[in-house]
Amino acid sequence: MTDAAPITQDVLTIPRKLPEGPVNLVGLTREGLRAALIEHGTPEKQARMRVDQIWQWIYQWGERDFHAMTNLSKAYRAELADNFVIEIPELVDRQVSADGTRKYLVRIAGGHEVEVVYIPEEDRGTLCISSQVGCTLTCSFCHTGTQKLVRNLTAAEIVGQIMMARDDLDEWPRRGEGTGERPRLLSNIVLMGMGEPLYNFENVRDAMKIAMDGEGISLSRRRITLSTSGVVPEIAKTAEEIGCMLAVSFHATTDEVRDKLVPINKKWNIAALLDALREYPKVSNSERITFEYVMLKGVNDSDADARRLVQLIKGIPAKINLIPFNEWPGAPYQRSDWNRIEKFADIIYKAGYASPIRTPRGEDIMAACGQLKSASERVRKARRQVGAVPAP
Incomplete structure (x- = not known):
């Protein structure tokens, strides 16, 4: 990666301007929601109360119909319906692995598609969400990295992935029951899907603020993990403005190898990355960084x-x-032998570090780590290849 590598936005990474029409309330922070309500006629003295009410309906109960918000007057509900919408990404396809992992293909504005993965475990349910359509980083071992960056996801499209998964899991509390009365099927979020979250910082930050809000989806910041390949200037901001757990896609112990595996290393090398991690404001024995x-x-x-x-x-x-x-079709690498992985883990463990070996999940539906690539992009590529074959 050269100094010209894309850290700033360009025309391809900025979401296209949508046509004029109703404003989507999903993805607005509390401050943004208050401003939108006031702009469309809600008296300032009432705005804070209205934000609390609408927020609870959208993010605690999962309600999408303004007319069902029964603690608001009928006239106000009609005003809301005239000026706003509650929209999340469209679920296009769902695949379920033999191990219970679910992979979702969701469509966003402009017809673009991203993949989202839900991984059920005995003590938790983890949702792996995407932050971009495609990726700029071109990590050589990652299937997603072979798909060019189209654009950043908006805050609505990021938090909407969580809402879509809760729909599919039927996890929204029934109105009238307490939020703690049903088991939490979606208990953890990892920003490890398509894209580099720190190249889309503001939208990721706003979406995670919504996810952590105690009056809505209410996920603890310690149950949210953001994974970065090493965008050094944004690392401290992650602690200060989001406060979630941090993971780093490290993958090599020399700059020579990491330059090939994770090309962003050419811009911020291992030494620069580790310096930033040592200064990470939240790092402690109780909030360790995951490598x-x-x-x-x-x-x-x-x-x-x-x-x-x-x-x-x-x-x-x-x-x-x-x-x-x-592994994925055309991958240039092979998986290390199991006994080699165990010996590697043993060296790390004896040095005093936890070194769990991640159990591959969802491999049969291409939902495992590093395998995500939107199905529509794969289909288009397959069609191009078929079209390039001369007729017999």
Whole structure:
């Protein structure tokens, strides 16, 4: 990656301007919602109360119909319906893996599509959400990185993925029952889907503020993990303005190898990244940074790599997630042998760091880590390839 690499927005990464019409309330922060209501005629003295009421209907109960908001007057409900909408991304397709993992294909404004993955476990349910259509980072082991960046997702499109999954899981509380009376099927969020979250900071921040709000979706900040490939200037802001847990796509112990695997390393190398992590405002023994490390056969999986990794992160409260490489058609790498992964993990563990080996989930539906790539883009590519084959 050169100094010209895209950290600033350009015409391709800015969402297209939508036609004039009703304003979507999904994705607006409390401040934004208040301003929108006042602009459309709600008296300023009433605006705060109205925000509280509407917020609860949308994010606590999952209501999309203004006319069902029965603690508002009929006249005010009609005004809301005339001026606003409550819209989330459209669910186009759902695949369910043999292990229970669900992969959703969702359509957003402009007809673009992104993938979202829900991973059920015994003690939690984790939703892996996307922040961009495509990705700029071109990490060589990642299938998503082979899809060009189209644009950033809006805050509405990011939080809308959570709402869509709660719809599918039938997780919204029934009106009249307490929010704690039903099991929490979606308990954790990881920003590890399509895109680099820190190249879309403001929209990610606003969406996560909505997700963490105690009067709505109400997820603890410690149940939200943002994964970055190393956008160094935005790392401190993540702690200050979002406050969630941090994960880093690390994957190599030398700049030479990381330059190939994670090209953003050419802009902010390992030393610069680790300096930023050591200064991360929230890092502590109770809020460790997660280092993600994909295991690639013969590339980054030697005993020397494991020992070097331990030395590099020395002094940083951390855990290392070892990720067996999830292969995809045309992938240039192979998964490390299982005994090699276990030996690598043992070296890290004996050095005093947790080193869990992530169990691959959803591989049969291409939903595992590094495999996401919107189905429509795959279909278009397949059609181009078919069209390029001469007729017999």
